[in-house]
Amino acid sequence: MENRTFIVIGIVIALLIGVMAVFLASSQPDGLESTALVIQGQKTLAGSAPGNAEIHESPDGKFSYTAPMPDYSLGEKLGPWGGIIAIIAGTLLAFGLVLGSSRLILTFWSRGKGKPGQ
Template identity: 55%
Template sequence: MIETKQFVAIGLVIALIIGVTAVFLASGDPDGLESTALVVQDAKSLTGPSPEDADVEAIGAGTFEYAAPLPDYSIGEGGGKVGEIVAIVLGTILALLIVFGVGRAVAASKH
């Protein structure tokens, strides 16, 4: 039977392989969520141009701003694919640590 630590390690390796591979396979076009939001607001038709081509203001533009720690899944300007890979690896490990911490806190609260 597979141990819990082995299961987590194998899952982490698989997640990192998928994440690193996705860097090379991902589309450069904006994601579907952004486009769908514009369709729902009637700011764009379903078959219309992309948000960059539509000259449409994004949802909540000008009302809330923040600096993303890893914007567009990359590190800094001009980081290229290496920056994207580092961002994916850091994000995956950070997500694992957060989930692990929350799981520990919930388990401790039940005892």
């Protein structure tokens, strides 16, 4: 398979997975969150967390930052469309950032790599 075809198919698959995630991803806590809920006594190791369970965080002396698209969404107004836009933006951003960084490394850092006398 040629590079161009591989890239197009790869990106399309990544975007489809991302869009499916907006509708099908589980809302249950992940492993780290579940552990925090167990430690804080809000859930048992094998049981589910109650609907109102919330991780108590102590922000004292810790850095705080508000992301532009928290939780992969654009707020409640846009509903699932916000999630779709966020996931597409993130997927393309990850692609572009790796592409751009790699090109920069090859262009500026590897200049002359393998050339005789350099």
